[in-house]
Amino acid sequence: MKSQQKKYMIEISQKEIEELRNSVKATSRKVMAENIARMKKTSKNRPKAMEYFDEVADLFGKREKEIQAAKESGKKVIGYMCLFAPIEMILAADAIPVRVNSGWYDTSKLGDRIVPVEVCPVIRSTIGAKMIGLSPYLELSDALISVLTCDGMTKLGEILSDYKPVWAMPIPRVKDSPQSLRFWRDGLLTVKGQIEALTGNKITRKKLKSAIEKTQRATKAFRRLQDLRKGNPVIMGRDAMLVNQTYMWDDITRWTEKTEALCDELEEKVRRKEWACSLDAPRVMVTGTPMIWPDNWKLPTLVEEGKPQGVLVADELCSSERLLYDPVGVDEWTMDDMLDAIGERYLMASTCPCFTSKDGNVDRINWILNKIKEWNVQGVIYYVVRGCMSYAMEYTRIKKVLDGINIPVYYLDTEYTREDVGQMKTRVEAFLEMLTARIDI
Amino acid sequence: MITAGVDLGTQSVKVVILKDGSVVGRGKAFSGFDPAKAAEQAMDEALMTANLSLSDLSHVTATGASMALAPKADSTVSMMGADAKAGIFLFPKARTIIDIGAEEARAVKCDDRGVMVEFVVNERCAAGAGAFIEAMARALEVKLEEMGPLSLKAERASPINASCVIFGESDVVTLIHRQESKPEIARAVFDAMADRISSMVHRLGVNPDVVLLGGVAKDVGFVASLKRKLGIDILIPEFPEFAGALGAALTAASKAERSQK
Amino acid sequence: MVIEILGEALKLMVLAGLTIAGILTILIWKKGLATRVTYLRFVIQAAALAAFFYIFTYPIWLLIMLIVILVIPIAFGRFFCGWLCPFGLYMDLITVARKALKIRHRDLPDRLNKFLHNLRYVLLLVFLLLPVVLLLMDPLPSVQLGIVLAEVLGGPFKPMNILLGPIIPLIVPWAGPLVIGDVNFSYPYVQDIIGYTSGIYATIFPLIFVALTVIGSFMIRRVWCRFCPTGASLAVVNRFKGFKWAPALHLDKDEEKCTKCGICKRVCSVQVTDVYEQKGGKIDTSMCMLCLRCVEMCPYEGCLKLKIGGKTIFESRNWLKPSDSD
Incomplete structure (x- = not known):
């Protein structure tokens, strides 16, 4: 340790940290409880299996204690920002992966002390959460994997390195060229070495294989859940989104089991024709900036509690359906092939707008079109938080494509704040009204 | 069948009473601190002109920013939905409907069946809405009603910033200091605002006929600027500020009809 | 005589058994009980191997071979290569062995792969024109040239001809002369030399050939298929407009x-x-x-x-x- 001088973080007194943390934590607890209560109220026939996810959704609850206990028994925790971090490697090294992007509104205001307000609120909120030590998973992680996707994420890693070791994983901006894959694979190997050094566990072929199989099972359960949303709404979109999100911090094996159980219950409901809401509710898809529990839940809430009520049947969010949709496809169970498979799963299959190709980010368009067709989506809400350039800029192209197939899309921009819910409500409800009117004709 | 529409806007509450497809009563009151009370006042006024009582109304639909506060409303409709209904009712060939209120501007695109297919909202900024003209009138020290006629006298326009009411106001002050004439500044104000509105409308595509609704539609200066900017004729109804309430009343009528069936 | 009949019977039994196994696999697969098409493919490849042994014990006209190998792929693509070719099975089995050893394959550079792919048309042309060339070069049976050709492409592997190279049936029909004009398409020179089993070529060339294919397909999956002329046909028509319907x-x-x-x-x-x-x-x-x-x-x-x-x-x-x- 040459110097304790922080590169970015401002000095803030312990007392202020305490006070801020307690007050934000209290608000957050209230918000989480309220969100869950509202989800319970909105959903008719809410599956019983959701109780588990309601419990895990408590960020300051059971799971925090579990990770704490595991840490005391010698396990390492590795946090990551962006879903490009190779979870399989973390699991293979017997460490716990947690995603640390933050969804607290209040902490984004704290982040303003370090970066200007123009910066994406997801970044500001994560910085703010770190300032006051709010996020249990961020606090518990021994190291962070920072994937250099968008500009915000790149600098976020730099800022957080004031506190923890941060391993930067540079990502090529063009996916489908051989040199990109080589570059990305080298990055994976570096991180592999770093993980091994931190945990002291070697990532062997057998261990990596069983880690891959673990996430494959999770993907299978995850896909089963998304497939159930293709038909009449048997689960509300918010419930499904919560299930998807809990993957970011829950124990993966347990999460898989519980999701399978949820799917069993939902299949039973389909058989008994117990739907979660009115079958007339317009089927909406959300795409754009990630929405992160607990605060950043306002759009799904507005859609599913709106008048008229809509139902989210699909999304293209890296905090929900993109988390696990793509599996690691291993051809031959050799170390090299597994590494290639992991590399391809994270890089190539991603639809993140930080990429481009000969044909632009055409993968994202295909994803959206496929969801619209298979999930029978009637309208798309394009959700962007202020400061999220790449998503904002891709809107024009997506709109052109969706206009071509006569699917209405609405661009909704917002901030990490509770104050604009009223205005958002007007717009979301007008959009839902429009969808209902279209369905009537 | 008699129905009513209540438009609880940010500045005033408007009520329209509709009897078998024609307007029989209108009422207006300033929102103030108690929109619910204002709504009742406006309703009373409308009922009085129509010579009806509250019990005659078979369905009341509310719209506007504070529609949730409407007393005795049977249903609600979004502002964009109400605009589309009113626009098509007033001008059956309308495809693009612009509604500029005190603090919000909206544009709605309709298809040939009169169904709203797309809309945009001037997001979270009063610079493209009536409040902007009001603030600029204040800076110019002229009455709001005089702004329009004044601007028509201008021969050329000086550019000002319409990204923000506050910055706009300081721009106007600069122009005053440069001793530009008042008509020219007034026209600059309208041009800047029309610029903002037209870029909003261009996001939907300008499909004739274009209809302008809302209180700002009464301002001749703004209408002239917007026509220049869009390069297209704009249709304006007789009582543009009541369009939202009219749309709500039309919604109420169709809802009542449906429930009768 | 008795032994021959027994041999025939045995071949038939192997063929029948493998075919039944294949049909069973298809049935199981259709019911969705098995998920892996690779296993099914192995069964069919094995059945095809038996079938080829059986078929090639009979005289076959070169023309029939040409039809099978060049015309059918127009409609069915290189299905033959993936599912029936015994040489493919040979390479696939080497791949299985490699997988068991947990050694990773190597990839050819894409450009080399594409070059080999185009090279196959040249090879095909060479093999088809070879009888004409040989006739022109030397009207009488030429021992030197003939030996090399025969040893490399078939000679010592007589019973396993089909195993070692799908091109061999093109070159070395076992019987049935085909003479068009003055050119004998039955490769009389080659046929004469097949009986020639002594000499240094008889041991060296087959050994080199086997060694190369074993090492090659151990390192690179299906190495032969990348330039094998037998599989050239589909693209030939597919490249022309108006034939896009063909496969x-x-x-x-x-x-x-x-x-x-x-x-x-x-x-x-x-x-x-x-x-x-x-x-x-x-x-x-x-x-x-x-x-x-x-x-x-x-x-x-x-x-x-x-x-x-x-x-x-x-x-x-x-x-x-x-x-x-x-």
Whole structure:
């Protein structure tokens, strides 16, 4: 340790940290409880299996204690920002992966002390959460994997390195060229070495294989859940989104089991024709900036509690359906092939707008079109938080494509704040009204 | 069948009473601190002109920013939905409907069946809405009603910033200091605002006929600027500020009809 | 005489047994009990091996071979290569051995792969013109040239001809002369020399050939298939407009379901990139052997399909279940 001088973080007194943390934590607890209560109220026939996810959704609850206990028994925790971090490697090294992007509104205001307000609120909120030590998973992680996707994420890693070791994983901006894959694979190997050094566990072929199989099972359960949303709404979109999100911090094996159980219950409901809401509710898809529990839940809430009520049947969010949709496809169970498979799963299959190709980010368009067709989506809400350039800029192209197939899309921009819910409500409800009117004709 | 529409806007509450497809009563009151009370006042006024009582109304639909506060409303409709209904009712060939209120501007695109297919909202900024003209009138020290006629006298326009009411106001002050004439500044104000509105409308595509609704539609200066900017004729109804309430009343009528069936 | 009859009976039994096994596999697969098409392929390859032994004990006209190998692929693509070719089975078994040893294959550079792919047309032309050339060069049987050709391409592997190279039936028909004009397409020179089993060529060339193919296919999957002229036919017609309908049996891709994850490219044993690169619709490539490994490994339901005519007979499924191939 040459110097304790922080590169970015401002000095803030312990007392202020305490006070801020307690007050934000209290608000957050209230918000989480309220969100869950509202989800319970909105959903008719809410599956019983959701109780588990309601419990895990408590960020300051059971799971925090579990990770704490595991840490005391010698396990390492590795946090990551962006879903490009190779979870399989973390699991293979017997460490716990947690995603640390933050969804607290209040902490984004704290982040303003370090970066200007123009910066994406997801970044500001994560910085703010770190300032006051709010996020249990961020606090518990021994190291962070920072994937250099968008500009915000790149600098976020730099800022957080004031506190923890941060391993930067540079990502090529063009996916489908051989040199990109080589570059990305080298990055994976570096991180592999770093993980091994931190945990002291070697990532062997057998261990990596069983880690891959673990996430494959999770993907299978995850896909089963998304497939159930293709038909009449048997689960509300918010419930499904919560299930998807809990993957970011829950124990993966347990999460898989519980999701399978949820799917069993939902299949039973389909058989008994117990739907979660009115079958007339317009089927909406959300795409754009990630929405992160607990605060950043306002759009799904507005859609599913709106008048008229809509139902989210699909999304293209890296905090929900993109988390696990793509599996690691291993051809031959050799170390090299597994590494290639992991590399391809994270890089190539991603639809993140930080990429481009000969044909632009055409993968994202295909994803959206496929969801619209298979999930029978009637309208798309394009959700962007202020400061999220790449998503904002891709809107024009997506709109052109969706206009071509006569699917209405609405661009909704917002901030990490509770104050604009009223205005958002007007717009979301007008959009839902429009969808209902279209369905009537 | 008699129905009513209540438009609880940010500045005033408007009520329209509709009897078998024609307007029989209108009422207006300033929102103030108690929109619910204002709504009742406006309703009373409308009922009085129509010579009806509250019990005659078979369905009341509310719209506007504070529609949730409407007393005795049977249903609600979004502002964009109400605009589309009113626009098509007033001008059956309308495809693009612009509604500029005190603090919000909206544009709605309709298809040939009169169904709203797309809309945009001037997001979270009063610079493209009536409040902007009001603030600029204040800076110019002229009455709001005089702004329009004044601007028509201008021969050329000086550019000002319409990204923000506050910055706009300081721009106007600069122009005053440069001793530009008042008509020219007034026209600059309208041009800047029309610029903002037209870029909003261009996001939907300008499909004739274009209809302008809302209180700002009464301002001749703004209408002239917007026509220049869009390069297209704009249709304006007789009582543009009541369009939202009219749309709500039309919604109420169709809802009542449906429930009768 | 008795031994011959017994031999015939044994061959028939092997053939029948393998065919039954194949049919059973298809039935099981149709019921969705088995998920891996690779296993099914092994069964069919084995059955085909038996069938070839059986067929080649009879005299075959060169013309029939030409029809089978050159005309059928127009409609069925290189289905022969992926599912029937005994030499393919030989290389696949070496691949299985390599997998068991947990050694990774090597990939050829894409450009070399494409070059070899184009080279096959030249090779095909050479082999088809060889009798004419030989006749022109030396009207009488030439021992020197003939030996080399025979030893390299077939001679000492007489009973296993078909195993070592699908081109051999083209060159060395076992019987049935075909004479058109002055050119004897039955390769009389070669046929004469097949009986020639002594000499240094008889030991060295086969050894080199076997060693090269074993090492080659151990390191590179299906190494022979990358330039094998037998599999050249499909692309020949497919390259012309108006023949796009020709491959009735072909792969089809649903653009919207594809996430470009790259799995299809990585698992392909002959490094076909078209499945990955092509936007959607019918996959036009003559490199593809329709082994269906990509369809099997594609994790997106209904993204890759095997179609015959317009009908889907096999499509990618949500396979996501830990592989049992370790």
